[in-house]
Amino acid sequence: MADVVLKLENFSVSYKTQKGSLEAVRNVSFELKEGETLAIVGESGCGKSSLARGILRLFPRNLEKTSGKIYLDGEDILSLKEDNFRKNILWSKISMVFQGAMNSLNPVLKVVYQVAEPLIVHMGMDKDSAFKRAKEMLSLVGISESFAERYPFELSGGMKQRVVIAMALVTHPKVVILDEPTSALDVITQANILNLLKVLKKELNLTYIFITHDIATTSELADKVAVMYAGEIVELSPAENFYNSPAHGYTMMLLNSVPTLKTTKKLKSIPGSPPSLISPPKGCRFHPRCQYVMDICREKEPPMFKKGEEHFAKCYIGESHE
Amino acid sequence: MNNNEILLKVENLKVWFEIRKTIISQPLYVKAVDGVNFELKKGETISLVGESGSGKTTLGRTILRLYEPTDGKILFEDKDITNLPFKELNWYRKETGFVQQDPFGALAPHFSVYRILEEPLIINKIGTPESRKEMIIKALEEVKLTPVSDFINKYPHMLSGGQMQRVVIARALIMKPKLIVADEPVSMLDASVRIEILDLLRDIQMNHNMSLIYITHDLATVRAFSDWIFIMYAGNLVERAKTDELLSNPLHPYTKALLSAIPDPDPSNRFKLREVPPGEPPNLINPPEGCRFHPRCSFAMEICKKEEPKEINIAKDHWVKCWLYKEG
Ligand SMILES: Nc1ncnc2c1ncn2[C@@H]1O[C@H](COP(=O)(O)OP(=O)(O)OP(=O)(O)O)[C@@H](O)[C@H]1O
Ligand SMILES: Nc1ncnc2c1ncn2[C@@H]1O[C@H](COP(=O)(O)OP(=O)(O)OP(=O)(O)O)[C@@H](O)[C@H]1O
Ligand code: SF4
Ligand code: SF4
Ligand SMILES: [Mg+2]
């Protein structure tokens, strides 16, 4: 059995705002084994990017505090000193493809320079070796030598996304966080990129955290799915259970809102709007919008119930409670 | 209101970007839009779908005259706006709205959400400070940025990707323009909010008889949402038809490949690779001769490699640009 690479225990992140403290990530816990892919799905603004950036300590200026534990290969990395973290963990062990990154490639810099940059800037590699490694990585993601010398505007959207993926992989990290890596691409290009990510995962034994709001693409990569709602992981399960036997009210309603082209089922959007993270609802945070709501949901925050093998959900459905 | 009135007419539109590798080298041209024709009626919605990099954004921006056309014509309510100089376009800016593709770059970083939404109203001398405030609150409620007080004083970097997208939508809608180009307006939103925002756009559009060009990769939402689907590949519209017609009777090989690539959620997908047409999308500086899709097309014939197919009207409200089909 593969080893646990990354483990989060009650990880929380909060920001300072004019109206008070905003808890964007609250008590998040999960474990990831080497080579495994965890998809994080959830509504816009529920804290997915904050969680991802939090793992990498890429905080905005108005960070209030973080708490909890993050272990990488058993080492507690949240307590590492900043310079130690930057030198030994960030990019070299855990890297990230940022949401919208392909549109923020530097327009006046050849792509091979941009891919080499993390090696030179973060890892202190000399230029020649960095370019060599960058070219190898570009060819691994399917960008030939001649395209390496081009500028971003000369590349198609799919190629730009490949470049961004190469940037995240060039440092040979163990864990790669992908924040919406395909949501800007047409379905054919998207399928191409997902194929690439599948192949790379196998070849390099990568562990992915894959953030997406797209339920269909989730199934292309995920071994496990974490559903976030209002800053919390409300359900964590093997991918099969996520699709076939969801256990949280939000997950059930989310799956009912997914359009597919092949069916003409009437889509049910989830009524109401996402809760304020500054003053979240009492009890289950989803209760004001949940079609299965019970009295207890309004009063008492549900604990993480075990719903099956490696399947957990913070929801009273199917639980006996006094 | 006359619903058959044509709002926008685009004829043989070309937009080429000039690039020079060095100051002295010969200019090269990226043929991002290369001969596009269509009409858009008042109150109608077009979904513009296609390959990444095929020129959708360029077409949208040029229609709004944010870019200069290289050739062809753009008529808005019969007025030729193709070559109006930028400073004579102020009236046109009021009649049109734009939802930019990339929300991360679309919002001024040092403006609060309030200020971002008030700006167009001030520029166009609309309302008093009090009535503007009401309009802004209403707009934020419409795009579901609620409780409004959590968002109204935030700066863009304090918003999530999907929240920024909604501010951009609110800004485009606040002026109630006649034409909106919405470039991937909901790409960062989850299915549930996505449907709500699209429904909202649809409502506002119908109430105000607005026309909409909806650029998207999300084929699954277009069925419920648009009157027309246009398919773009390498600078050309390769097929355009009424929504139901296109989805039930797709003709162009690229359209067919695109439709069959739509993923269905199934957890066993992760154990296999997806089938996709071979090869990369073409380079728009030197696009392939003949039909631009021929190097990737499994139906390609001799003629496809040499001669560019013409766009033909194959059925009522259905055009296709492919040698497999004949007029009538
Ligand atoms: N610097 C900040 N200051 C205050 N609030 C912030 C800041 N950054 C994010 N937020 C808020 O924290 C919440 C979580 O944001 P985050 O970007 O993590 O969401 P997300 O799940 O990635 O959403 P999306 O799918 O739209 O990208 C949001 O409600 C957002 O408004
Ligand atoms: N200012 C520019 N200068 C040179 N080339 C450009 C410029 N803007 C766009 N291009 C090129 O024109 C082509 C069309 O780009 P456009 O952004 O219109 O595509 P798109 O269909 O919107 O793609 P996507 O789905 O990725 O958003 C691309 O090859 C792009 O690299
Ligand atoms: S705990 Fe109650 S309100 Fe929350 S999701 Fe479950 S049933 Fe719905
Ligand atoms: S014109 Fe020829 S190459 Fe082009 S899509 Fe039709 S059959 Fe394929
Ligand atoms: Mg995000």
Ligand SMILES: [Mg+2]
């Ligand atoms: Mg675009």
